[in-house]
Amino acid sequence: MTLVLSEKMDAFLSELDVPSNDIQSNVIERVKGMDFPTTRDEYWKYTRVGKISNTKFTNTSTTSADIDVQSHLISDNYIIIENGKIRSDISQINNDFEVNYTSATAVNHLVNLNDNDVFTALNAGLFDQAITIKIAANQTIEKPLQLVFLSTGERVMANNRILIDSGKSSAAALVVSTISQGANSCFNNTITEVNVAENAHLTIHKIQNESASNLSISTEQVKQAKNSTFKINTFTLTGLLIRNNINIAVAGENCETYMNGAIVSSGKQHVDNHTYVDHQVPNCYSNENYKYVMDDHSNGVFNGRVIVQKDAQVINAYQNNGNILLSDNASINSKPELEIYADDVKCSHGSTTGQLDESALFYLQTRGISLANAKKLLVSAFIGEVIRSTENEAVTQLIERLLQTEYGWDFS
Amino acid sequence: MASYTEEELAADLKNQEYKFGFTTDIESEKFPVGLNEDVIRLISAKKDEPEWLLEYRLNAFKIWQEMKEPEWAHVHYTKPEFQEISYFAAPKKQYESWDDVDPEMKATMDKLGISMDEQKKLTGVAVDFVMDSVSVATSFKEKLGELGIIFSSFSEAVQNHPDLVRKHLGTVVPTTDNFYAALNSAVFSDGSFCYIPKGVRCPMELSTYFRINESGTGQFERTLVVADEGSYVSYLEGCTAPQRDENQLHAAVVELIALDDAEIKYSTVQNWFPGDKDGVGGIFNFVTKRGICHTNSKISWTQVETGSAVTWKYPSCILKGDNSIGEFYSVAVTNNYQQADTGTKMIHLGKNTKSTVISKGISAGQSQNSYRGLIQINKNAHNARNFTQCDSLLMSDRCGAHTFPYIECLNNSAKLEHEATTSKIGEDQIFYCQQRGLSEESAIGLIVNGYVKEVLNKLPMEFAVEAQKLLAISLENSVG
Incomplete structure (x- = not known):
């Protein structure tokens, strides 16, 4: 049994180049003993990853010469990443944010390389350069920094690693666009680790507008310190298989957390949003609002999870999920979960599904x-x-x- | 319900220990502990069962051996040791008529507030009293017989109506359904069988009282209710158990079949021994309850859950026929170290099917109370409608209330609503009541009663009164 499974992982890895350093080759050795999730895993109950696990991806693509991302740019401060490789030649950054590109050996003290999630581990073992973004303390930055993840070519796996560190009392926003140009069956595997310091305000706008055959799994690991505000807006328009995991640990008091999502899908799209808010301390507020409009044969999944830990009193947590099915063949699976271990809380969730x-x-x-x-x-x-x-x-x-x-x- | 006053509530609140924790001292016959094919053959032989039923049991046993205990529920407990349970216990004496019933057993029933004599005369409720696996007495049988209604213990039904039992047994909860259903199918000792013929409206509420009495005996009850076309029945199930220090396993299976235009109303008050203040002892209640609705039929589950150390129970409806209706009303109370993972499944298959789910959870002490529900709208379930509301009330800062709803919609003409709230009783609400001269305890009693009223109103009268008392007893000293 195990032999068959590792064969599958071996096949998956066969055409992928592992960066030549001990840290990452060790991670990949560990990955070889792992298996892809199935729908028997509660966390993947409604999403099949066969389209990913049965494809042999490569990660040694050459860069394209004629790239036109102009129509997606909304800031003059942007980084373009093509198939997981940073294109500093066509990026344009000013000094608002402190941006660095670092290899795994340089950031291994910052990133979590030991995660047991297979996609997180794959990313850790395969990413080329991590993008570290620092927002200086006490700084308010008006214009957002835009990260443009571009897929080109065929069956290319891009492993993107981003580290965002917002300093005390800073305020800034990032726009993360995932787009394609002549891409076919490419796979974006993105991990973003976010630290929101005391009194900091950070907003991330994710715009997912990939080719109709592209696959994407992205995970945000967020940690909030006291008095901070974190906001993440996810807009999913295109892409064949989209899985977004947002995990937020609210570790400081008086925090505010907002998660919004708008999903418009058609064709055979499968869009899966998993959010997880862990209220570890008292006096916090979180609000979540996800709306799905599903057409054709598309399939939506919403799993919102809020945990209020013991002694995390005076928590207000709200979840809302609204779904509209436009076609006979569209479907939606919604699972808004609350796990409450404290009593002085106001938590609620609502989920509606219907038609116009x-x-x-x-x-x-x-x-x-x-x-x-x-x-x-x-x-x-x-x-x-x-x-x-x-x-x-x-x-x-x-x-x-x-x-x-x-x-x-x-x-x- | 009207006769129950605040004073009585206050008096009840003074009763600290488990009210129904007493043991009836009746000789009983017990099998040696352990489970194997021989034990199953013995159970079957003891009950003089036909060959097909033995086959059914043995097949279930085979399936069960290959199954694993489910672990997905939000509960933590030491798993029962299945080879250390005695799978059959029956009171030795069998009674010909009500008059022959052991006076001690009659006294037990008196304490439970279901004195048969009284009930026979006053309430018109026929009681199929189950004490440790074998039905002891059945009343009102003749009266029901005139209408063609069959209401008897399961073993009797197997003897007298084998075709009916064989036709319906396992059709709603198949042997392979889950670990505990398979176990039950293999070793079920007794239970109730009820058949309502075509077009008959059962004139009285049918009721069964379950009771675990033998220390170390698992109860594996099997209930089968069949409502033929156009019939109606209201069925009550209630349970209390004596205080014990060791965990006892209760794995029942209830199957409801509502044929075209029929209606079944199934009400439960569950008050198994929940363990003491420190979480020692208590019943493990792992129950599979499911009903199937044919065209234009309706199944309504109402439950008040106050007992058991660990509860794992999802009364469900398969809305197979067009225009069928499923309902689920539940109050689940957990206190001390109790754990409950309960909810419902509404499987919409037919067109224009409707379901309503109202779940009210109350957690106190260090208990954990979870709602787990599934609303599934299948491809051909056009115009399906569901409304779900699950509220949780937190009574202490050490308890937990959790909601795990699954909403799966494959049809775009469905309208689904789900709403859940979790909060504690507002200090302003208590303050207001105190201002009007109520003590804190009665203020909380009042607020809790208002909170669960929506569900209690669905219970038959005699159950509603008992349920209200149980709530008060379950929540005593939980005010934090």
Whole structure:
């Protein structure tokens, strides 16, 4: 039995180049004894990873000469990463953020290389250079730093590693765009480790707009110190298989945590969002709002988990998940979980699944709006709430424009 | 319910120890501990069962041996040692009629508040009293017989209506369903069987009282309720158990079958011994309850769970027929070191199926109380509708309340709502009541009663009163 499994992992690794250093080759040795998750694992109950585990990816692609990412850029401070390799030649960074590119040997004291999750371990063993981003203490940065992860070529696995360290009383935002250019069946495996220091405010906007055959697994490991605010907005538009894990440890008092998500899917897309908020200390607030609009044969998964640990009193935690199924063949699996071990808490969650209100559609039609347009209007209103919660005009506009291009939806 | 006053509640609150913790001293016949094919053959022979039932048991035993105990529930306990349990215990004396029943056993029933004599005359409830695996007395049988209703112990049903039993046994909860269902299928000792013929509305509430009496004896009850086309039945199940220091396993299987246009209302008050203040002892309650609804039929589960050290129970509905309805109303109270992982599954298969889930959890002391539910809308379940509300009330800073809802929707015409809240009783609410002259304890009693009222209202009258008392007893001294 075990022999068969390791054969599978061996096959998966066969065409992947491991960076030549002891640290990472040790990690890969460990990975060889691991297995890919199956739907029998509670954490992967609704998501099959066969499309990933049965593909032989490579990671030795050459870089492309003609890259056009202009339409996705919303900041003049950006880093372009092509297939996991940093393209400093076409990136443009100013001194707002302290950005460094470091190999595994230099950052092994910072990153967690011992994780037992197979994808995290694969990333640890295979990443080329980690991007470390520092936000100086007491600094408020107006313009966001944009990371553009670009897939090109065929069956390329990109292992991206990002470390974000926001200093005390700093305020900044990052935009993480995942896009493709002529890519086919590429796999993005991204790990982001985030430290939010005392009094710091940090926002991350994730925009996932990959090719229709791309696969993506991304994980954010966040730790919040006291009085900090962390906000993460996820916008998923395209990509065949998308799995987002957001794990937030709220380790300091008086923190605020926000997670928003807007997912618009069609074709045979599978979009899976797992969020996990661990309230370890008292007096905190967390709020989560994920909205899915599923069309065609697409499949959505939402798993929101909030844990309030013993003695973490006076916690207010809210979760909301709204789903609209536009087609007969779309499906959604929702699992909002609460685990509460303290008593002075106000926690609630809500999950709704349904379709567009027929009377509203009828009303709009009586006003001379076509059925197709009426649908777009209602969907825009449903999901627009999340899109406008970015509090960043440029990001909102970009997403609205992308939605317009992809789905012809008008949000103006 | 109206006759139960605040004073009585206060008086009840003074009762600290487990109220129904007493042991009836009746001679009983007990098998040696352990489980193997011979034991199963012996159980079957003892009950003079037909060949097919023995086959059924042996097959289940084979399946069970290959299964693993489930570990996904949010509970922690020392697993029962299955070879150290005695799988059959029956009171030695068998009674011909109610008058022959041992006076001591009658007294036991009096303490439980279900004196048969009284019930016969006053309430019109027929009781199938189960004391340790074998039904002792069955009343009102003749009256029910006139309507063609069959209500008897499971073993009797096997003898008298083998075709009916064979046709329906295991159709809702197959032997392979889960570890404990397989175990039950192999060793079930007795239980109740109920059949309501076509178009008959059962005139009285059918009730079974379960009771674990033999120390170290697992109870493996099997209940099968079949409501034929257009019939109606309301079934009550309640349980109390004497105080013991060792964990006792209870793995029952309940199967409900509602044929076209039928309605089954199944109510439970569960008050097995929950262990003492330090979490010593108590019953392990691992129950599989499931009903299947055919066209236009309805199954309604109502449960009040206050007992057991560990509860693992998900009364479910398979909404197979078009326009069928499933309901689940639950109050689960945990105190001290109790652990409960309970909820429901609503499987929507037919068109226009509806389900309602109302779950109210109350946790106190150091207990852990989880709601785990599944709402599954299948591909062809057009226009399915579900409403789920699960609220948790926290009474101490050392307890836990958890919600694990699974919502799976494969049809775009479904409308699903799920809502959950977790909070403690507001200090302002208590303050307001105190201001009106209520003590803190009665204020909390009042608020808790209001909180669970939605569910208690669904219980038949006589159960509602008992349930309210149980809630008060379960929560005593939990005010933090």
